[in-house]
Amino acid sequence: MSKDHELERKWITLTRIFKTGCINFVRNASLSIAAMAVMLITLTIILFSLIANATFSNTIKQITDRIDVSVYLKDDITPEQRDKLIADLKNIDNVKSVNYVSKDQALENYRKQNANNSDLLVAISQTDNPLPASLSIKPNNPNNINDIKVFLEGTDIQALQSDPTSYSGDRKDAIDKITHATSFFRTAGAIGVVVFAIISMLIIFNTIRMAIFNRRSELQIMRLLGASTNYIRGPFIVETMLYGIISATVSVILLNALFAAASSTLQASSLGLLDIDYSYKYFSDHFWVFLTGQIAIGIVIGTVSSLIATRRYLKFKSPK
Amino acid sequence: MILLDRVTKQYGRVGTPALDRVSLHIEPKEFVIIIGASGAGKSTLLKLLTREEKPTGGKIIVGGIDYEQLKDRDIPLLRRKIGVVFQDFKLLPNKNVFENVSFALEIVGTSKSEIEHTIPKVLDIVGLKGKEKSMPSELSGGERQRVAIARAVVRQPKILMADEPTGNLDPKNAWDVIRVLEKINRYGTTVMLTTHNQEIVNKLKRRVITIKDGKVVSDRANAEYKVA
Numbered sequence: 001m002s003k004d005h006e007l008e009r010k011w012i013t014l015t016r017i018f019k020t021g022c023i024n025f026v027r028n029a030s031l032s033i034a035a036m037a038v039m040l041i042t043l044t045i046i047l048f049s050l051i052a053n054a055t056f057s058n059t060i061k062q063i064t065d066r067i068d069v070s071v072y073l074k075d076d077i078t079p080e081q082r083d084k085l086i087a088d089l090k091n092i093d094n095v096k097s098v099n100y101v102s103k104d105q106a107l108e109n110y111r112k113q114n115a116n117n118s119d120l121l122v123a124i125s126q127t128d129n130p131l132p133a134s135l136s137i138k139p140n141n142p143n144n145i146n147d148i149k150v151f152l153e154g155t156d157i158q159a160l161q162s163d164p165t166s167y168s169g170d171r172k173d174a175i176d177k178i179t180h181a182t183s184f185f186r187t188a189g190a191i192g193v194v195v196f197a198i199i200s201m202l203i204i205f206n207t208i209r210m211a212i213f214n215r216r217s218e219l220q221i222m223r224l225l226g227a228s229t230n231y232i233r234g235p236f237i238v239e240t241m242l243y244g245i246i247s248a249t250v251s252v253i254l255l256n257a258l259f260a261a262a263s264s265t266l267q268a269s270s271l272g273l274l275d276i277d278y279s280y281k282y283f284s285d286h287f288w289v290f291l292t293g294q295i296a297i298g299i300v301i302g303t304v305s306s307l308i309a310t311r312r313y314l315k316f317k318s319p320k
Numbered sequence: 321m322i323l324l325d326r327v328t329k330q331y332g333r334v335g336t337p338a339l340d341r342v343s344l345h346i347e348p349k350e351f352v353i354i355i356g357a358s359g360a361g362k363s364t365l366l367k368l369l370t371r372e373e374k375p376t377g378g379k380i381i382v383g384g385i386d387y388e389q390l391k392d393r394d395i396p397l398l399r400r401k402i403g404v405v406f407q408d409f410k411l412l413p414n415k416n417v418f419e420n421v422s423f424a425l426e427i428v429g430t431s432k433s434e435i436e437h438t439i440p441k442v443l444d445i446v447g448l449k450g451k452e453k454s455m456p457s458e459l460s461g462g463e464r465q466r467v468a469i470a471r472a473v474v475r476q477p478k479i480l481m482a483d484e485p486t487g488n489l490d491p492k493n494a495w496d497v498i499r500v501l502e503k504i505n506r507y508g509t510t511v512m513l514t515t516h517n518q519e520i521v522n523k524l525k526r527r528v529i530t531i532k533d534g535k536v537v538s539d540r541a542n543a544e545y546k547v548a
Binding site for chain 1: 398399
């Protein structure tokens with residue numbers, strides 16, 4: 001038999017396996033629906049966990065970026081004292097950057113911030129610049145600014161400061177809250193994913209077992225006529241791959257609809273801790289990645305369970 | 321073509337074996353009838369040949385294939401070389417005649433055009449021309465069995481094993497089926513037929529192998545039915 005001919009045979013067999021799988025999927029509809037429903041739940045939980053995780057991380061990052069330590073300097077300190085302070089601060093491990101804001105810049109910033117408030121602008125222009133120069137310190141790790149704090153509380157450093165140090169403490173509380181919530185949701189999500197993945201695998205496993213039972217006479221005839229293992233098994237795998245593809249597509253569409261509805265009808269940018277607008281944007285930006293990923297996960301769940309079921313219930317091994 | 325050398329099949333650990341040191345040699349293009357009472361071991365013999373069962377002892381060689389060397393994954397390839405017909409036809413009830421026969425070709429990757437070219441010829445041989453679209457439920461027992469024969473021979477196997485193919489049929493239908501088997505044998509296929517039917521055995525005048533309690537008790541050419 002020529003190589004081309006053999007290749008053609010393989011191709012024909014493959015298309016027949018796919019065709020049979022699709023036909024069986026339709027015939028098996030009542031059983032398939034249960035398997036797909038639970039797979040839909042599993043995939044939706046996976047997808048939602050991923051998006052929620054990304055959203056929480058984003059919220060934390062946004063707040064963290066805004067966190068800084070502000071040191072207000074007395075008007076009478078010399079440029080040398082200032083430069084030495086900056087250099088000392090930069091030597092601390094947890095300091096990412098130190099930004100010097102001069103009195104003039106501070107006034108300029110103040111004017112910009114209060115551009116709409118003419119009374120304030122008039123008032124400030126009638127006095128000497130009352131605003132102190134300051135150092136804005138960005139920490140590498142905002143959760144652990146103790147070393148910076150200890151340094152700034154030194155008496156020689158305190159002597160250089162006109163006002164108490166500002167630590168953006170309220171933001172730190174918010175971060176702590178979100179960090180806790182995130183780790184809780186991560187754990188809950190992971191447990192949910194595992195539990196539902198196992199449930200959907202068991203249900204698919206049983207669906208295939210029933211399908212094998214329903215078609216046992218046909219399968220026996222196939223075997224006696226010399227159908228190969230893959231030819232008998234293939235349609236079951238195709239059938240469960242279809243469960244995966246359909247459930248994944250529906251889960252992505254469903255979540256898309258939910259986000260669209262939530263961000264337009266709730267008119268709220270955040271639902272508790274979850275920033276809906278960001279979630280929706282993140283989801284839309286990664287739509288194709290999510291769709292492909294979900295389909296891949298769905299196919300893997302379906303294939304693994306049907307491989308186990310067919311191995312268990314289609315007896316390919318010859319009797320001893 | 322078919323060689324059995326002291327083949328034994330024992331189900332379970334104790335009791336009498338279903339087949340006890342059976343040795344047989346069947347030449348290519350032979351028409352062999354195997355007779356014996358129910359439970360004598362006829363069906364076990366066919367099951368060993370199609371490798372539905374493994375022998376407990378002895379050697380089986382069919383068409384040059386030594387079953388001892390046969391791996392599980394090669395069993396389908398073996399079955400493609402042997403056509404099998406059963407007493408209960410084993411047709412797919414939701415497929416019509418054409419589809420039932422083409423099923424045997426589809427599973428080995430035969431192209432659609434080849435299937436459409438081959439099946440009418442085979443249906444003509446078994447006398448079912450024009451019944452392509454009929455469902456098995458619309459056919460008589462004899463016609464159903466002829467569909468099963470068409471399915472078994474459509475891949476042109478060297479060997480055809482028919483396990484009591486007339487067991488469920490009235491005399492007329494039974495003879496229709498036997499005539500088809502003879503025709504296939506004339507085309508060059510080795511035929512192994514197991515039967516209870518005394519009249520068929522006596523009229524065919526072929527080699528008759530009698531099995532009793534798992535043993536070959538007689539093996540005679542041009543023989544008549546004789547319960548040993």
